Amino acid sequence: MEHITHLTKDKKFKKIIELQQPFVLGKRKNIYLHLCTSIMSQQLSTKVADVFQQRFLNLYGKKTPTAQQIADTAFEKLRGIGLSNAKANYVLNVCNFFIEQKITDAQLYKMDNEAVIKHLTQIKGVGRWTVEMILMFSLGREDVFPVDDLGIQQAVCKLYNIEAADKKLMKEKMLKISKKWSPYNTYACRYLWGWKDTPSAP
Numbered sequence: 427m428e429h430i431t432h433l434t435k436d437k438k439f440k441k442i443i444e445l446q447q448p449f450v451l452g453k454r455k456n457i458y459l460h461l462c463t464s465i466m467s468q469q470l471s472t473k474v475a476d477v478f479q480q481r482f483l484n485l486y487g488k489k490t491p492t493a494q495q496i497a498d499t500a501f502e503k504l505r506g507i508g509l510s511n512a513k514a515n516y517v518l519n520v521c522n523f524f525i526e527q528k529i530t531d532a533q534l535y536k537m538d539n540e541a542v543i544k545h546l547t548q549i550k551g552v553g554r555w556t557v558e559m560i561l562m563f564s565l566g567r568e569d570v571f572p573v574d575d576l577g578i579q580q581a582v583c584k585l586y587n588i589e590a591a592d593k594k595l596m597k598e599k600m601l602k603i604s605k606k607w608s609p610y611n612t613y614a615c616r617y618l619w620g621w622k623d624t625p626s627a628p
Contacts, residue, residue: 429568429610436606439614442621450611451566457531458493458524460564461546462517462554466509472552481507497521516551523549539567562612571604571611573597581618 427448434440454460466482467475485503488493497518504514523529534542542565543557558572572578574597582600583590590596607614 429613432610433614433617439607439617442585443617446617446620449613449616451534451562451568453566454564455531456484456490457534457560457564458496458521458529459490461556461560462496464559465516465520465530468513468556474579479507480570493521493524497525516549519550534565539570548554553572559606562615569609569611569614571601571607571615572627573600573604575615577619577622580614581622584622 430443430448434443437615442590463475463479463482470478483489483491485491485499485507487625490546491567494589499518501518504517505511508565509517509618522572539561542561543554546552546557546560547554554572558570558575561567561570562572579596579600580588582603583596586603589601604611
């Protein structure tokens with residue numbers, strides 16, 4: 427795999443790749459839905475996030491809801507599965523935006539990363555980090571580096587002995603390191619997350 431050959435040029439990184447299984451990125455359909463579930467999952471553990479996503483899909487008979495079906499869902503119904511006022515509003519904002527702008531998966535596949543970020547962060551409740559997750563895990567983009575992700579910050583600081591007290595300087599150092607990983611930053615991040623969450627991580 428080309429990304430492994432490229433990333434293992436970094437000796438420190440080689441160690442964390444050797445501890446993990448390789449993986450393949452892929453494109454997913456129904457981007458509006460992944461954006462909604464990404465919003466629901468924010469600041470939650472994976473386990474709790476999965477519960478919310480299951481409750482959400484249960485509202486639609488466990489079938490994939492259209493953007494219109496979600497937009498037509500009563501606010502109280504979304505609150506009823508445990509979403510906060512803000513998250514319920516943001517989910518509705520996403521679907522209404524996709525409907526009004528007539529956004530299709532095909533359009534998003536064709537746009538470059540920054541264009542997707544600029545377009546989708548117009549939605550109230552959708553920030554750069556959320557769109558970066560969509561780029562990585564729904565659009566299958568290989569070279570995304572979410573510098574504001576706490577897990578990535580912790581992993582990079584630990585692996586490269588970076589002092590985290592000065593956030594601005596920390597991010598500058600992280601971005602400098604990430605240039606070595608380009609054009610495979612998404613893969614690098616996947617390995618960093620996996621390494622950080624491994625009990626045997628050095």
